[in-house]
Amino acid sequence: MVDEALVDLTQDRTVLRTLYAPSAGAFAMVDVPGLPFAMLDGEGPPSQSAIGAAVRNLYTAIYVIRRQARERMGKSFVEAPVEVLYWAEDMRDLAAGNRENWHWRVQITLPVWSTAHSLRESVAEMRGELGASGAVRWEISVEGRCVQYLHIGQTSALPRIIERLYGEHLPKEGLEPDGPYHEIYLDDWNRVSENRRKIILRQPVRAMKQAESYSLLQSGGIS
Template sequence: MADAGMMDLTHDREMLRTLYAPATGAFSMVDVPLLPFAVWDGEGLPELSSISTAIRNLYTAIYPIRRHARERMGKSFVEPPVELLYWADDMREWAAGHRNNWRWRAQITLPVWADARDLEDSAAEMRQELGLAAPLRWDAFAEGKCVQMLHIGHTDDVPVILERLYREYLPQAGLEPSGPYHEIYLDDWSRVSPAKRKLILRQPVRTRPN
């Protein structure tokens, strides 16, 4: 049974669009509600090889849940995107780009009916593919007030966008970062050209103290 305070995105299509289809090329505000996730905690530096392995394992672990959701929802089923969160214990290390001190995790939204036991059972069904060690867990959290933007194009442009976000947009709006930086990948990048890749950039924020 879904938590009474948890958002069911399969029924709230307007919120689904707000969270996963924001404006392109412009910052916008969003209040991200309580959502359930399958989380794969990153190990080591956030290198492409380790992130790719984590994403592959995460999709493998939740395959039985995705199959069940597809059977229950039929044509209404929408494949959830993979999301990556990055942070540092001292966020000045994140802001300075010192990747050696970054921490990260991969996550995918789950149906509200899929609880921690369902995720455990799903991973157990895929144990042969995953191996014995699986830093997988169920979590539910609300990011709350965030600034986000949909970027379409090369990822080389992202640092420039983030510079504008942190140096210009947030200070001018009287805001400051309040949580891990968040990227949501709307495409399978192995099938989409770099110029057409869709990426949501999201940053939880709070009002700056006077």
Template sequence: MKKIDFKKTLKPLYNPPAGEFASVEVPQMQFVKVDGDGDPNTAPTYRSAVEWLYGVSYATKFAAKAALGKDYVVPPLEGLWWADDPKSFITRAKDQWRWTMMIMAPDFVTRDMFENAVAKTSGKLGQPPQSLRLEPYGEGLSLQTLHVGSYDDEAPVLARLHGEVMPSKGMAFNGPHHEIYLSDPRRTEPARLKTILRQPVSIEPALLTPALRA
């Protein structure tokens, strides 16, 4: 049985360049999701969310293998991040952050598989988070780059994206900041962490310079 690795089959989504922002069209996919808020380093709900996401994701993986004969590598953890003031990501005011943590579930994972996986994981972790769900999510046109380094070193990269790259392209925000964690922070030193930074965008004609409009 061949194991599917979505980082390879969906390579444009998981292999952006480092040091520059590339455009990518992100299709609709389904995800296991949990919502929360606050500093991910200290909020107990964050740790619980990640435990549940991995528990359910591995349970659905084994269910798909048994029922459908389809095996796959569980995709990386991802996070959608937003705040009332986007500058809080540059200033790293983490207590102001809101988040949705998620892991992609292949389209052949059914709702029955998901619900059975939740029930199975409940036997280990207890009552599931109220916001735990399986739902589609699509972003469309986005800019993304590969960041190598600690999470707190993202601030200058995001400042350049928001203050230079997006305005120069006549682009506006079209969804929350998105991160995809390619490294395990428990086993990787901060300077070597690999994180995809993605921002869904829209083209705003009013923001274009005359030269760009032409």
């Protein structure tokens, strides 16, 4: 049974475009509704090797659900992008670049008809191909009000965009972070050149409670 409170992105193309195909080069406010995800958490420095291994395990874990979605949707099937969230118990560790204190989460949105049970069944079927990893789980995420920015180009430009987000845009709008920093990778980097990579930067926000500026440039950026 489909949870009627969830947004079906395969049917609501307006919400799909807003969340995953925004206009590039500008900060925009969006309201992110509840969406089902397969998630895998990690701790410590988010190295490319660690995150890469987590992404491979996550795709393997949801293989059966992806296969079912492809069969149901046929030519309309579109592979969901990889999303990574970053946070720290003390957000100053994020800004200071103390990566040993960071937490991160790799996640991929699932069809609205998926459930925790269907994910467990998929994991069980793929158990022989899964590498060593933490527990993959099904969870509904509701980020709510967010500021997001679509960047097209090399990842070396991200630190400046992040600095503008936390040091300029949020204070100017009277907003502050209200949840993990979030990156969405819209392309397969093995198939797209560095100059054409599309990355959405997303930050849940709330009205600012105190005059405090967040600067992540000091850490050399999140990515």
